Amino acid sequence: MTRETIIFGQGFCADEIRRRLDAFGCPVATAIAHRNTQGSGQKAPEPEAQVYFVYDRLLACSGSSGDLTLLASVEGKIVQRKAAAVILTGEGDREPDFAAYGLSGGGAVMSLGELRSLSDSAEKMAAKLKGVKRVAFLTGVAREKVPAVCEEVMRMAMRLQSENGMQTFIYTRNLKVAGWGLEALYRETRMAGVVYIKLSQPMPEITIEDGRPVITCQDDISHETFRLRPDLTVVDETLMPPAGLDELAAVFQIQRDEQGFAQSDNVHRLTVATNRHGILAAGPVRSALVAGRHDQRLDAANAAAAVLGEVLGKKVVAEDAAEIDTGQCVRCLTCYRLCPYRAVVLRDEQPVVDPLVCERCGICAAECPALAIRLPGFERSSIGDDIAQGRSADPQAEAPFIVAFCCGRSAAPAARLASMMGRRLPARLKIIEVPCAGSVSREFILEAFTRGADGVMVLTCHTGNCHSEKGNRHARSRAAEIRSLLPLVGIDKERLTTATLASNMGAEFARLVDSFSAELEKRATRTGSAVGSETA
Amino acid sequence: MAQFPKNVMVIGGGVAGLATALTLSDLGIRVDLVEKSDFLGGHAIRFACKATDECVKCGACMVEEKLGQAVADPSIRLLTGCRIENIERNGRFKADLTRRPAYIDADKCTACGLCYRDCPEGAVHRGYSASTRPFYAVDVAHCLQFKDQSCRRCIEVCPEDAISLSGEPQKLTCEADAVVVATGFDAFRPVSKPYGYGRFKNVVTSLEMEDILRENGAPVRPTDGEPARKMAFIQCVGSRDASLGHLWCSRICCGTSMRMARMLKHREPELEVTFFYIDIQTFGRDFDSVHRRIQEEMRLVRAIPGDIYENEDGGLKVVHQDVDSGESVKEDFDLVVLSVGLTPAEGTQEVAGLLQLRTADWENPFGEAVVPEGVFLAGAVAGPMGIADSVADAGRAALEVRGYLDGKPGGK
Numbered sequence: 001m002t003r004e005t006i007i008f009g010q011g012f013c014a015d016e017i018r019r020r021l022d023a024f025g026c027p028v029a030t031a032i033a034h035r036n037t038q039g040s041g042q043k044a045p046e047p048e049a050q051v052y053f054v055y056d057r058l059l060a061c062s063g064s065s066g067d068l069t070l071l072a073s074v075e076g077k078i079v080q081r082k083a084a085a086v087i088l089t090g091e092g093d094r095e096p097d098f099a100a101y102g103l104s105g106g107g108a109v110m111s112l113g114e115l116r117s118l119s120d121s122a123e124k125m126a127a128k129l130k131g132v133k134r135v136a137f138l139t140g141v142a143r144e145k146v147p148a149v150c151e152e153v154m155r156m157a158m159r160l161q162s163e164n165g166m167q168t169f170i171y172t173r174n175l176k177v178a179g180w181g182l183e184a185l186y187r188e189t190r191m192a193g194v195v196y197i198k199l200s201q202p203m204p205e206i207t208i209e210d211g212r213p214v215i216t217c218q219d220d221i222s223h224e225t226f227r228l229r230p231d232l233t234v235v236d237e238t239l240m241p242p243a244g245l246d247e248l249a250a251v252f253q254i255q256r257d258e259q260g261f262a263q264s265d266n267v268h269r270l271t272v273a274t275n276r277h278g279i280l281a282a283g284p285v286r287s288a289l290v291a292g293r294h295d296q297r298l299d300a301a302n303a304a305a306a307v308l309g310e311v312l313g314k315k316v317v318a319e320d321a322a323e324i325d326t327g328q329c330v331r332c333l334t335c336y337r338l339c340p341y342r343a344v345v346l347r348d349e350q351p352v353v354d355p356l357v358c359e360r361c362g363i364c365a366a367e368c369p370a371l372a373i374r375l376p377g378f379e380r381s382s383i384g385d386d387i388a389q390g391r392s393a394d395p396q397a398e399a400p401f402i403v404a405f406c407c408g409r410s411a412a413p414a415a416r417l418a419s420m421m422g423r424r425l426p427a428r429l430k431i432i433e434v435p436c437a438g439s440v441s442r443e444f445i446l447e448a449f450t451r452g453a454d455g456v457m458v459l460t461c462h463t464g465n466c467h468s469e470k471g472n473r474h475a476r477s478r479a480a481e482i483r484s485l486l487p488l489v490g491i492d493k494e495r496l497t498t499a500t501l502a503s504n505m506g507a508e509f510a511r512l513v514d515s516f517s518a519e520l521e522k523r524a525t526r527t528g529s530a531v532g533s534e535t536a
Numbered sequence: 537m538a539q540f541p542k543n544v545m546v547i548g549g550g551v552a553g554l555a556t557a558l559t560l561s562d563l564g565i566r567v568d569l570v571e572k573s574d575f576l577g578g579h580a581i582r583f584a585c586k587a588t589d590e591c592v593k594c595g596a597c598m599v600e601e602k603l604g605q606a607v608a609d610p611s612i613r614l615l616t617g618c619r620i621e622n623i624e625r626n627g628r629f630k631a632d633l634t635r636r637p638a639y640i641d642a643d644k645c646t647a648c649g650l651c652y653r654d655c656p657e658g659a660v661h662r663g664y665s666a667s668t669r670p671f672y673a674v675d676v677a678h679c680l681q682f683k684d685q686s687c688r689r690c691i692e693v694c695p696e697d698a699i700s701l702s703g704e705p706q707k708l709t710c711e712a713d714a715v716v717v718a719t720g721f722d723a724f725r726p727v728s729k730p731y732g733y734g735r736f737k738n739v740v741t742s743l744e745m746e747d748i749l750r751e752n753g754a755p756v757r758p759t760d761g762e763p764a765r766k767m768a769f770i771q772c773v774g775s776r777d778a779s780l781g782h783l784w785c786s787r788i789c790c791g792t793s794m795r796m797a798r799m800l801k802h803r804e805p806e807l808e809v810t811f812f813y814i815d816i817q818t819f820g821r822d823f824d825s826v827h828r829r830i831q832e833e834m835r836l837v838r839a840i841p842g843d844i845y846e847n848e849d850g851g852l853k854v855v856h857q858d859v860d861s862g863e864s865v866k867e868d869f870d871l872v873v874l875s876v877g878l879t880p881a882e883g884t885q886e887v888a889g890l891l892q893l894r895t896a897d898w899e900n901p902f903g904e905a906v907v908p909e910g911v912f913l914a915g916a917v918a919g920p921m922g923i924a925d926s927v928a929d930a931g932r933a934a935l936e937v938r939g940y941l942d943g944k945p946g947g948k
């Protein structure tokens with residue numbers, strides 16, 4: 001097995017990761033898509049300094065953390081490359097917001113990026129900005145921005161103001177000072193003479209006069225109408241996922257966020273994790289919020305710590321992974337499709353679970369149409385026995401018997417917290433703790449009714465907070481389906497409910513089960529059936 | 537390669553300390569996590585979940601998760617209720633600790649809460665996490681038994697015989713190869729601001745609002761226990777304030793308060809919310825769209841109020857500048873939340889003295905922190921930061937500790 005980490009992407013964060021891993025003697029290779037080196041964009045590799053993995057096209061990545069296998073085509077041949085870990089990083093793309101302001105670049109209008117590249121050389125800047133006396137920056141006016149962009153704007157304005165003798169104006173809605181030292185920087189720029197114009201609605205009016213934009217707006221603070229015809233208008237940028245990420249994300253089968261960055265917007269992935277162990281995302285490639293240098297350094301350190309600790313340092317022990325009964329399996333590949341961790345792999349066209357990757361969410365077992373998958377400890381029969389035991393615990397009680405399937409990461413700790421907080425929970429409440437609500441199958445729900453539940457609750461994490469990405473949604477949609485079918489077998493559909501909770505919502509858990517219990521009693525009285533009576 | 541396992545002392549059991557300890561454990565290092573209070577989790581363990589119909593990434597559940605993982609981790613020794621008396625340095629670190637006696641026996645306590653309910657002085661405090669054992673703690677500063685031996689109510693009421701209000705402090709020694717200072721922040725106490733805090737019961741800090749929500753799940757007014765119908769949030773209380781010398785943005789308050797307000801609006805759409813602010817800071821990846829929704833859901837006023845007066849019914853009159861007319865207006869609210877900023881923790885100074893450490897000026901965090909070799913900072917001790925940033929900073933700190941222990945200074 002190799003100890004090598006392969007880094008995809010270049011730039012500040014990539015360099016930082018390499019530096020950190022080098023310091024610990026962890027081997028690193030930098031991946032270079034060969035076709036990229038032929039264009040003008042990427043630097044050609046310098047072979048002595050680093051180890052490179054040059055490929056034409058990446059085809060697949062299998063295996064588990066510490067033992068990944070990458071397949072790529074290189075000059076027409078398929079090659080295999082082993083890696084302990086893969087880190088996706090890179091600079092991300094920046095798109096100037098010209099269109100949002102009805103402007104186009106060139107002449108008296110420039111993007112923040114163009115100004116930034118000019119600023120590398122004082123001479124170039126002086127030549128290009130000759131005769132410019134007044135500069136307007138538009139930042140976060142059309143679209144809300146991250147502090148890293150605002151910081152760049154403030155630094156550029158500061159420089160033009162104090163080194164180039166220009167008068168600068170920063171137009172913004174909400175000045176983003178929630179970064180390190182940015183409030184102090186803001187005050188420094190004001191001392192230096194930078195003028196800030198804070199806007200609410202509507203957009204400032206931007207017209208073109210003699211090829212130059214004229215900006216007219218009302219300042220929030222002074223309520224004065226302010227008209228400016230700057231010699232140069234600088235438009236800020238929106239940070240985007242890098243081009244080429246589509247391909248990488250598809251090959252590595254990682255979940256992305258709504259903006260397309262290389263990490264789902266899920267707190268369980270803090271800081272650099274993805275849904276796949278051993279595949280990490282660091283820097284602006286995972287979120288526009290990590291565009292600043294300081295945050296990129298933190299990401300780089302966290303990526304290195306993950307490689308050193310979770311990937312190389314830990315002995316992974318497989319325990320009680322889901323098992324596919326190959327005799328019963330009809331190879332529909334539902335499990336393969338749904339596994340959020342990519343733990344289901346195909347061996348000789350037969351799906352099997354890689355126990356080193358499986359996180360025991362049970363989504364596969366609950367969704368398998370052939371009922372061919374078993375999550376040890378969470379079989380229908382053992383759950384049923386558990387429920388039956390709960391029911392017989394206090395047979396004298398009048399209260400309805402409630403079975404609550406509780407996700408072990410959210411609802412189950414919330415239930416514990418509720419009792420610890422002294423909340424009175426319904427007398428006959430049976431909590432079935434499951435590793436992820438995704439494991440609560442249709443069969444489990446029906447089993448609960450069969451074993452005498454008056455009411456069944458499926459309590460999951462909030463949408464967007466599932467460690468298994470969509471386990472909560474699978475569970476709720478299964479419950480919705482059963483709910484719609486219950487009347488067909490003469491069961492009131494209100495006897496099945498779903499809700500979302502977080503681990504610290506003790507008070508809310510208590511209220512939820514309480515009102516469900518009250519509702520069950522009310523309905524039982526109305527229909528004349530005795531609460532707690534046999535139903536199936 | 538250094539000999540493992542090494543031992544590291546992490547000072548501070550908030551989210552940064554917990555996350556540092558867990559990453560150190562991942563890196564094969566043993567940890568003594570020293571916390572002065574009775575509970576782990578710092579400020580953030582108090583935070584309520586801010587989810588609407590979906591998770592809004594406030595991170596509160598991550599604190600809960602880290603706490604649970606730390607409790608379960610055999611490589612981490614959790615030392616709550618500890619005072620650090622002295623730290624000697626002789627190659628390694630040797631710290632003398634005094635640990636308060638366990639007035640409540642964690643093994644016997646069943647968290648029935650009778651002591652908490654019956655204490656006449658409110659001197660029994662309750663934890664916030666289901667992973668906290670024991671779930672209750674006696675606050676000796678307010679306990680009558682410690683004052684004049686006049687009350688044994690909790691001892692009498694405890695059905696498990698789990699409480700004793702005597703016992704000698706325990707002396708402990710902690711030997712460590714490195715020290716991580718994760719002493720966090722203090723929330724700004726807004727007594728000097730003209731908002732009647734401490735006098736008007738319905739003026740609460742954002743942290744107190746978290747407690748109200750954890751207990752009730754609704755924004756109930758301290759005066760009458762009724763849910764508020766018209767709430768105001770005042771941002772930047774103790775932040776971005778030259779008169780206090782607080783020339784920093786506290787970074788977390790816009791996110792915390794706006795997520796809180798959105799959650800409350802989600803639960804009670806009739807609730808009216810007004811935000812008084814300077815600039816709304818970006819929180820979350822989808823902030824551009826969240827910001828648009830916030831503009832529809834609540835009223836945003838770019839002005840920081842000058843005064844608050846109390847009405848006879850406990851309601852509040854907030855004096856602020858009207859955005860359109862520029863004139864001073866008085867407006868009634870029935871609950872006002874002060875979004876209090878973060879300030880350097882007092883406790884940090886004590887620890888800094890023991891370690892010959894100088895922390896950074898928050899105004900200029902890249903300035904002149906002086907951190908001796910073998911000592912590392914993690915989390916908000918270095919400057920204001922929220923849960924996600926603290927976790928990220930903790931990962932960095934843990935890696936640098938490992939680099940130091942390995943004799944690989946390039947790791948820093």
